[in-house]
Amino acid sequence: MPELERELRDLGRALDLPAPPDDLAARVRQAIAAEPAPAAAPRFRPRRALVVALAVLALAALGALAVPQARTAILEWLGLRGASVERVETQPDAPAVPDDLGLGDLVTLAEARDLAPFTLVEPGPPAPGPPDEIRFDPVTADGQVAFLWLDTAAEPELLLTEFRAPLGFEFVEKLAGPGTEVAAVEVNGAPGIWLEGEPHGFYYLDAAGQPRDETLRLARNTLLWERGPLTFRLEGDLTREEALAVARAL
């Protein structure tokens, strides 16, 4: 490189250029969430966590159009692990689900009430009677309570989980492949996401901003919604209307 060019380059390295603000990624996240992506077309104005989830899903739905590297870079920077994108493009092999579904320890309803650091919302009709199992998982964020109903062959039939969206909870992302239908729904005025079809994983950012990879449970239709500080997830062989009925009755 000629002398003057080299000197300019050295000058650039010696310059006290301003650094980008530390919270740039957070500001971009907020800006994205504040305005729904056109492709998501929600019928109501969901809160930002879910809006972002929908925007992310809309991106995922672009499939062949999308650019894995660029998108992965942006999602990674936004705090969503790049690996999640890869799995969207090649629908994942269902991970092995442990016998207890990885839902934590078997507890009684009273114990669950004591253990949960939030006010437990107990399912009633039209959920099918008292749950067969209640489990508490202290590992997930600040605790997750699972209500599980079994079928006549003692196989899991319906699963309702509740956890408190921790401080800083910003993203709920369902990974959906091309075979999964995704729809924005409303549960008693609060935003929700309905996923129907092929299996999907479940991701969210915990209080430390780390993406958490929830184990795939029943791998069936799923309704995900928020109420106050709680996030609910209902999985099972339900139609959208059936799931919404259970959710609205909670």
Place this chain on the structure above:
Amino acid sequence: MQRHQGIAFRTACLIAGNAADAEDATQDGFVKAYRALGRFRRGAPFRPWLLQIVANEARNRRRSAGRRAALDLRLAGAGPSGGAAPSPEAATEAAERRAELLAALGRLREEERLVLACRFLLELSEEETAAALGVRRGTVKSRASRALARLRADLGEEAAHA
């Protein structure tokens, strides 16, 4: 992105002329890039594309504010370290030379200053510089060589290296 945000922000700083507008431009540019990912051409290099979007935001801000780009470029307190420590005399001489260069850059026309700043201060490639400044690559080449010539003349190059 972590890698890209620094260079995108500094490019925006040069173009917008101040850090506050550069912050807004970088933020809005990244949001637009995120939304536009579907239109990103497969296989194209990512950085020029991102820089183009961010630089465009920065340019719009400067235009609407009606300000000239006059970024207050400052030399860091200490020069780049590493390697053998130069003698105090050599260090002083190098610092003087940098200050001189900086002043000469400031006397260039804006489009010439920007092309040199992108190419050499920020060490962008020709392609990235073209994307950031919204001009063709050939324009980057010709403008840069013209700017370098003007800079040399201004500095009285022969005298400086006598």
